[in-house]
Amino acid sequence: MRKLILAGLGILLIAASIYGAKKIIDSKNKPKPVQEKVVKTVLTDTVKNTTVKIVxxxxxxxxAKQRVELYSEVQGIFKSGNKLFKPGQKYNRGEALIRIDASEYYASVQAAKSNLYNSIAAIMPDLRLDFPDVFSKWQTYLSGFDLSKTTPKLPEMSSDKENYFITGRGIVSSYYNVKNLEQRLSKYNITAPFSGILTEALVTEGSLIRSGQKLGEFINxxxxxxxxxxxxxxxxxxxxxxxxxxxxxxxxxxxxxxxxxxxxxxxxxxxxxxxxxxxxxxxxxxxxxxxxxxxxxxxPNAIEIDRNLLLESNQIFIVKDDILDVVDVKPVYFSDAKVVLKNVPNGTIILKKPVPGAYVGMQVKAADNS
The missing domain is CATH 2.40.30.170 (Efflux pump adaptor protein, beta barrel domain)
Known part of the structure; x- marks a missing residue:
């Protein structure tokens, strides 16, 4: 009797275990809840090819279009003028920018001019006797010779004999020597080639200026x-x-x-x-x-969009029946933020702003552009 009771309890225990195990298994096979599919809303634009101006x-x-770097070709003391030689100072065309003391050099120029005058005066008696037909023009030249003014040009030679006579007396060489000295004397004064302003000044009044020294810059x-x-x-x-x-x-x-x-x-x-x-x-x-x-x-026949809408494969996303797709395009110009494209048919709906994680076949919803 005892064995029967124990056997019955064992059978009940086994049955209870099987039932409990079945309940546990059934509870794990419950269907998962279906998540609602999220459709992204995107901004779109309709293609209308026009003539795009590429800027x-x-x-x-x-x-400054007109600028001059001022250099000295002579040496001397910088003399003060009516205006200070300072940055920001304005000068009119022809007005003296820099005046260098040329008193010593001026004296040597005057001496050379005096020697030329004396040389011409010395040949006047010979011209009266040997070349009476040219005497008058040389007399006129000598009368108009002014040591305080620029040396006038020598009279034109009318014959070879006159040319040989004048050249043989050293007058032509003396004349060109004087003109050379006068040309160098003009370099002691630097004038404004145009009306403008001084932007750089590297010397001051009273300082010693050396040949080849940069003095400043002058611009229009x-x-x-x-x-x-x-x-x-x-x-x-x-x-x-x-x-x-x-x-x-x-x-x-x-x-x-x-x-x-x-x-x-x-x-x-x-x-x-x-x-x-x-x-x-x-x-x-x-x-x-x-x-x-x-x-x-x-x-012509092109559109302009943001650069970040162009894919690496020269394609752009389009929206077709609320599904994303791609189309091949031809870029013709890139700027910092924009790209000009061709081969995009009119009426094609394209993305106006990039969509994170976009892919071909992705379902989207076009936003109301208004």
Missing amino acids: VPANGNLM PSVYEMEVAISKTYATLLEVGEAVQLNNLDHTETFKGKVSRVNGSIDATTQTITAYIEVKDDSLKEGMYLEANLDAKEE
């Missing part, structure tokens, strides 16, 4: 040029006289310029060509940094 950005510093502040480097791709597109818009760094001021010159050679290192933009404005200063926008060309 090439460039930048550089302004330099009314006209400036900016040198810019442009890709060789647009070397044939730039034309002299083409209008250019320039801006300062803050884009608070706009200036109008024009292409004044284009270099005929390409830099072998950078493969760029140098263009010079001329600009006039009273508010401009030398050394000012400006940005220029050059109208290089017009590309």
Whole structure:
């Protein structure tokens, strides 16, 4: 009897274990909850091919179109004038910039001129006797000879005999010696070649100036040029006289310029060509940094989009029946933020902003552009 009871308890225990195990297994096979599919909303745009104006950005510093570096060709003491030789000082055309003391050299010039005068006066009796037909013109020349003025040009020789006679007396060589001295005397005064302003002064009044010494810089502040480097791709597109818009760094001021010159050679290192933009404005200063926008060309049947929308394989995403797809395109120009594309059919719906994690076949929903 005891064995029967124990056997019955064992059977019940086994049955209970099987039932509990079955319940545990059934509880693990419950179906997982179905997650709701998220459809991203994207910004789109409809393609409409037009003529895109390609604008090439460039930048550089302004330099005066007319500038002169002042050097001394003679030696002497810098004499003070009506204006101080200081940066920022304005001078009119023909006004003396620098006057160097030339009293000693002036005396030697006057002595040479006096010797020339005496040499001509000494031959006048011989001219009266041997060359009476040319005596009058040499007499007129001698009468008009003024030591305080520039030496006048010698009379024209009318015959070989006259030429031999005048040259043999050393008058021609004396004349050119005087003209050489007068030419050097003019270098003691440096005058302004144009109306402008002194931007650099390296000497002061009273100081000793030596031959070959740099004295300063003088510019015309009314006209400036900016040198810019442009890709060789647009070397044939730039034309002299083409209008250019320039801006300062803050884009608070706009200036109008024009292409004044284009270099005929390409830099072998950078493969760029140098263009010079001329600009006039009273508010401009030398050394000012400006940005220029050059109208290089017009590309027909093209669109312009953000660069980050172009894939590495020269493709862009399009939206077709709320599904993302790609289409091949032809880039024709890249700027810092934009790219100009061709071969995109009109009416194609493209992305206006990049979508993170986008892939072909991805389901999207176009946002209301309004």
